[in-house]
Amino acid sequence: MIGKLQILLSCHFASSGQESNNRLPEGQQLQQPRATPWVNKTPYNRCLKGNNCNSPGQRPGLFRKKHMMRPKQIIVFFRILFIFIFFLSTSCVKRGKDTAPKTRAPVLLTKKQESRSPKKQPSQICVCIDAGHGGDDPGAKAITPPHTKEKTLTLVTALKVQEFLHTFGIKTVMVRRTDRFVPLKERAHIATKKRCTHFVSIHYNSTPKPTSAKGVEVYVYETDKSLERAAASKQLASAIVHRIAKVAPLRTPTIRHGNFCVIRETKMPAVLIEGGFLSNPKEAKNLKNPRYIRLLAWAIAKGIVDVCHSTAPRTVTGQ
Numbered sequence: 511m512i513g514k515l516q517i518l519l520s521c522h523f524a525s526s527g528q529e530s531n532n533r534l535p536e537g538q539q540l541q542q543p544r545a546t547p548w549v550n551k552t553p554y555n556r557c558l559k560g561n562n563c564n565s566p567g568q569r570p571g572l573f574r575k576k577h578m579m580r581p582k583q584i585i586v587f588f589r590i591l592f593i594f595i596f597f598l599s600t601s602c603v604k605r606g607k608d609t610a611p612k613t614r615a616p617v618l619l620t621k622k623q624e625s626r627s628p629k630k631q632p633s634q635i636c637v638c639i640d641a642g643h644g645g646d647d648p649g650a651k652a653i654t655p656p657h658t659k660e661k662t663l664t665l666v667t668a669l670k671v672q673e674f675l676h677t678f679g680i681k682t683v684m685v686r687r688t689d690r691f692v693p694l695k696e697r698a699h700i701a702t703k704k705r706c707t708h709f710v711s712i713h714y715n716s717t718p719k720p721t722s723a724k725g726v727e728v729y730v731y732e733t734d735k736s737l738e739r740a741a742a743s744k745q746l747a748s749a750i751v752h753r754i755a756k757v758a759p760l761r762t763p764t765i766r767h768g769n770f771c772v773i774r775e776t777k778m779p780a781v782l783i784e785g786g787f788l789s790n791p792k793e794a795k796n797l798k799n800p801r802y803i804r805l806l807a808w809a810i811a812k813g814i815v816d817v818c819h820s821t822a823p824r825t826v827t828g829q
Contacts, residue, residue: 645691650716670807698775725761729768750813
């Protein structure tokens with residue numbers, strides 16, 4: 511309506527100067543000019559860019575693009591778009607839930623199937639490690655200064671063996687962890703009470719005078735009434751000697767019979783290891799080296815592991 515009134519007013523003022531000369535006869539009405547199709551009915555405050563407002567038939571303030579959206583139409587459009595996106599997202603979530611892999615319910619086995627299925631039993635291997643001497647019993651002494659005591663070397667070696675066995679997942683029982691003396695029969699009793707499967711006693715050899723004797727010795731109790739235990743002790747000794755031969759010299763014969771209390775009174779396979787001669791100056795120097803003790807402890811632990819995994823050699827040269 512506003513556009514039509516503006517057109518009428520403009521036509522009226524344009525023809526006011528010629529009103530006297532161009533009067534219409536009576537009974538004839540002035541026809542209103544039709545608005546051009548490109549003129550919008552709503553006014554616009556300014557001309558759009560790229561359009562010539564002075565072109566014939568166009569009026570400044572009345573031009574507007576035909577397909578331009580009004581603010582209300584824009585709001586409605588965005589509302590519809592938001593609703594469409596919302597329903598689209600919810601449908602995708604539902605499809606994702608439907609296509610997700612379904613977890614199967616646990617299958618209940620019958621008694622027969624349970625009896626047939628294999629069961630993994632925990633490891634029952636337990637090694638008792640005996641560090642020789644201790645406390646008031648120093649054992650042998652190194653012939654060269656510093657005069658390292660046997661009780662110190664045995665404890666250091668035993669703790670290293672325990673450390674390596676733990677890395678292989680084998681349980682251990684220590685007769686002593688500090689510098690204290692434990693009676694010999696009590697050492698065997700500890701191993702039996704804790705139900706250990708193997709017993710390893712660690713010592714170092716010596717002679718009253720300097721000697722050229724060197725090498726590792728392993729003792730077992732061969733005159734045991736139980737032949738099965740004696741055979742298992744020899745197998746344990748063979749496995750340990752096989753590993754020690756790679757890091758330390760051996761004395762021939764390496765595996766010997768020994769009537770020692772700790773290996774005689776125990777009820778499981780038992781060995782007593784003499785790790786070298788402290789009365790030999792050259793070997794005593796090696797035994798004072800922490801790296802050498804670490805290698806010796808690793809060899810002892812690896813030999814025990816070989817027996818536990820049934821990979822130990824049956825025979826060893828030089829026995």
